[in-house]
Each structure stands twice: as structure tokens, then as C-alpha cells.
Amino acid sequence: MEMESNYFSNYPPPKALPRHEALARAFIELQLEHKRRVVLVTSGGTTVPLENQTVRFIDNFSAGTRGAASAEQFLENGYAVIFLHRQFSLLPYSRHYSHSTNCFLDFMDEDATTSSIVVRSEYQHAMRDVLRKYRYAKQNNLLLVLPFTTVTEYIFELRAMANLMKPLGANALFYLAAAVSDFFIPRDRMAEHKIQSSEIPSDIAKKHDQPIQDDDVYTGYNESEEQQQQPNKSKKLIVDLDPVPKFLHRLVDGWAPEGSMIVSFKLETDPNLLVYKARASLQRYAHHLVIGNLLSTRKWEVVFVTPEPPHERWIRVPKSKRSKSISGEQNQIGLAEGSRNKQKEEKEEE
Ligand code: PAZ
Numbered sequence: 001m002e003m004e005s006n007y008f009s010n011y012p013p014p015k016a017l018p019r020h021e022a023l024a025r026a027f028i029e030l031q032l033e034h035k036r037r038v039v040l041v042t043s044g045g046t047t048v049p050l051e052n053q054t055v056r057f058i059d060n061f062s063a064g065t066r067g068a069a070s071a072e073q074f075l076e077n078g079y080a081v082i083f084l085h086r087q088f089s090l091l092p093y094s095r096h097y098s099h100s101t102n103c104f105l106d107f108m109d110e111d112a113t114t115s116s117i118v119v120r121s122e123y124q125h126a127m128r129d130v131l132r133k134y135r136y137a138k139q140n141n142l143l144l145v146l147p148f149t150t151v152t153e154y155i156f157e158l159r160a161m162a163n164l165m166k167p168l169g170a171n172a173l174f175y176l177a178a179a180v181s182d183f184f185i186p187r188d189r190m191a192e193h194k195i196q197s198s199e200i201p202s203d204i205a206k207k208h209d210q211p212i213q214d215d216d217v218y219t220g221y222n223e224s225e226e227q228q229q230q231p232n233k234s235k236k237l238i239v240d241l242d243p244v245p246k247f248l249h250r251l252v253d254g255w256a257p258e259g260s261m262i263v264s265f266k267l268e269t270d271p272n273l274l275v276y277k278a279r280a281s282l283q284r285y286a287h288h289l290v291i292g293n294l295l296s297t298r299k300w301e302v303v304f305v306t307p308e309p310p311h312e313r314w315i316r317v318p319k320s321k322r323s324k325s326i327s328g329e330q331n332q333i334g335l336a337e338g339s340r341n342k343q344k345e346e347k348e349e350e
Contacts (some may be wrong), residue, residue: 001254002243002246007155010187014153017160018144024082024164025143031080036142037115037171039079040161042099042178043067043085045202046151050239055194057150059241061295062179063099064089066265070175071143072133079173084157086178087147093134096126100336151181162255170259177265197234200301248285262287269295275312278305 045060071081071092110121121256147156152197165172268274276294292303300317
């Protein structure tokens with residue numbers, strides 16, 4: 001609790017938060033009227049800015065495919081979706097046509113007789129299907145799309161959404177697929193202006209409040225003797241990061257509604273660590289499910305780690321089903337999709 005209040009009192013809330021809260025409040029009220037289940041899907045990577053006026057930042061890997069694909073599956077299974085995503089990462093439905101190797105214009109043609117713009121005949125069928133689902137979600141107010149960029153924005157948004165979801169009780173689900181930074185630069189150690197790679201005369205640096213020559217600040221430069229003798233050369237940048245407070249604890253113990261379900265994801269690159277880390281996360285936070293995935297195989301296999309037996313269950317898309325979508329994007333497991341097909345898939349895999 002102390003860590004929480006320290007953190008939130010140290011940072012100004014994101015500018016967009018009041019607007020996002022108003023949108024989410026209205027959205028949730030509507031879903032309550034219709035007695036719908038609501039899932040908060042988080043998607044995409046958070047950034048850690050190196051400067052307050054940010055030119056450079058550290059990013060976390062995630063295109064947003066898992067989150068966007070899963071959101072589509074939740075919508076098809078009767079959920080309303082709050083899609084809290086990294087700005088400009090993949091979105092449900094439009095993901096089939098964006099960020100792909102094909103430009104969206106490649107899906108279109110000009111009709112020779114009418115000059116109207118039309119979808120090319122080979123894409124008609126698939127695009128009609130996507131368009132219908134997208135329209136249905138939009139017209140029925142089933143999808144609320146909210147962006148974040150930095151890890152601080154993400155944490156503020158997560159807390160606010162969980163709080164607003166309180167009246168949903170057991171009809172609330174948290175599906176945390178976003179790749180959230182584990183390390184960040186606390187506000188009091190952050191440079192205001194763009195970090196310089198070469199020496200700035202001290203009178204000018206002072207005027208601009210640049211902490212570039214100060215050994216105490218995280219953005220201090222490591223000036224080797226050799227570098228000092230070559231003042232025109234670029235300098236090293238040493239970045240000293242603090243751990244991001246573990247807010248999953250607070251989500252489980254306080255922010256999330258009583259009776260709601262919390263699913264988190266664990267991404268690893270070392271196969272030997274994946275299940276161990278997923279189990280450790282489940283034990284530490286005592287939530288409902290950790291879905292583990294490896295960077296290299298995440299598109300076709302995940303492991304469900306649960307507190308109840310079987311404790312560890314692998315779900316795999318069989319090779320024959322690793323089809324390409326219209327945009328060339330390989331299929332990705334979404335939770336509902338995985339559950340629906342899992343028996344069939346497991347059989348095929350065998
Ligand atoms: O967004 P994407 O489809 O490219 O990747 C999805 C993922 C690997 C980020 C996600 O499945 C995941 O594991 N998220 C949690 C990451 C973490 O351990 O912080």
C-alpha cells in the first residue's frame with residue numbers, strides 16, 4: 001500500500017486519463033445494463049523514457065498480435081472488451097490489414113468502369129468476414145480502445161480501469177498480455193532534456209538544466225581516460241534503472257473486483273526457465289492463470305500454468321493449422337480460440 005501511494009503521488013496522472021475514465025465508465029455501465037461479461041485486455045509493450053521531454057526510450061517487445069487476436073476471440077465469445085494497448089500497436093480486426101508486409105492499398109483496386117475503389121476480388125471473402133465482425137462490435141458498443149505509451153501511463157490506466165470494473169464483480173476478467181517494463185528511471189533521476197552524446201560547454205549546459213556532467217545522475221557519462229583525451233569523440237551513456245514496483249499484487253489484492261478472474265502472461269526466451277517463472281509468478285501473486293510463452297514459438301504454442309491440476313498444460317497449434325492470414329500474419333493463439341479448439345488440436349498434435 002505504501003509503495004502504491006508513493007508511486008502514484010510521485011507521478012502526475014496521464015493527461016488522457018480523465019477522458020479514458022469517462023469513456024470506460026459509460027462503457028461499463030452499458031455492459032452492466034446488458035449483464036455482459038467484460039474483459040480488460042492489455043496489449044503491446046510499455047516504454048521507459050530516458051528523458052522527460054522524450055527523444056529516447058527503452059521499449060518492451062510486443063507487436064500486439066496476442067492481445068488483438070485474443071480480443072477478437074473474446075468478442076466472438078460474448079464478452080465486451082476494453083482494449084488497453086500500446087499506441088500504434090495492432091488493433092482487433094484492423095490488425096489483418098495493418099503492419100503487414102502488404103500495404104493496405106495492396107488490398108484495393110480501382111474499378112475500371114466506375115472509378116470506385118474496390119477490394120480486390122481475391123480478398124473479398126476474408127475482408128467481408130472481418131468487416132462484419134468489426135462493424136458488429138462497433139455498432140453494439142462492445143469494444144473500447146484505449147492507448148498507453150509509457151509504463152507509468154500503463155500502471156495508472158490499469159488501476160483506473162480495475163477500479164471502474166468493480167461493479168462487474170465476477171463478470172470481470174483481466175487478460176494481461178501487455179509486455180510491461182520491469183525496470184524504469186524514477187522521476188527524480190530523469191533528465192529533462194535530450195541526453196547529449198558529446199560535451200556541451202558548462203555555461204550552456206547549466207542554462208539548459210542538463211545533468212550531463214554530473215556523476216550522481218543516472219545519465220552520467222562514463223568518461224574513460226582515453227575518452228577524456230579525445231574530447232571530440234562520442235561518450236558512453238550509463239543508464240541506471242530501478243525495478244518497477246510489482247503492481248500485479250495490488251491488482252489481485254485490491255484493485256480488481258471481488259470474484260473477478262486474472263490471467264497474466266509470462267514471456268521468456270530460455271525454455272528451461274519458462275514453466276519455473278510462470279509457476280513462481282502464480283505463487284507470488286496467487287491469481288488464476290499464467291500463460292507462458294517463448295519468444296521464438298509464441299505464435300503456435302503456449303503453456304497454461306494453473307493452481308489446480310494438471311498445473312501445466314501445453315496448447316499447440318498443429319503444423320497444418322499454422323496458416324497464413326490474409327495479410328501474411330501467422331495464426332496466433334487467443335485464449336478463447338485455444339480453449340475451443342484445444343481438444344481437437346491436442347488430438348491432431350498427437
Ligand atoms: O504482442 P505479441 O503477439 O507480439 O507478443 C505477445 C507477448 C509475447 C508479449 C505476450 O504473449 C506476453 O507474453 N506478454 C507478457 C510479457 C511479459 O512477460 O512481460
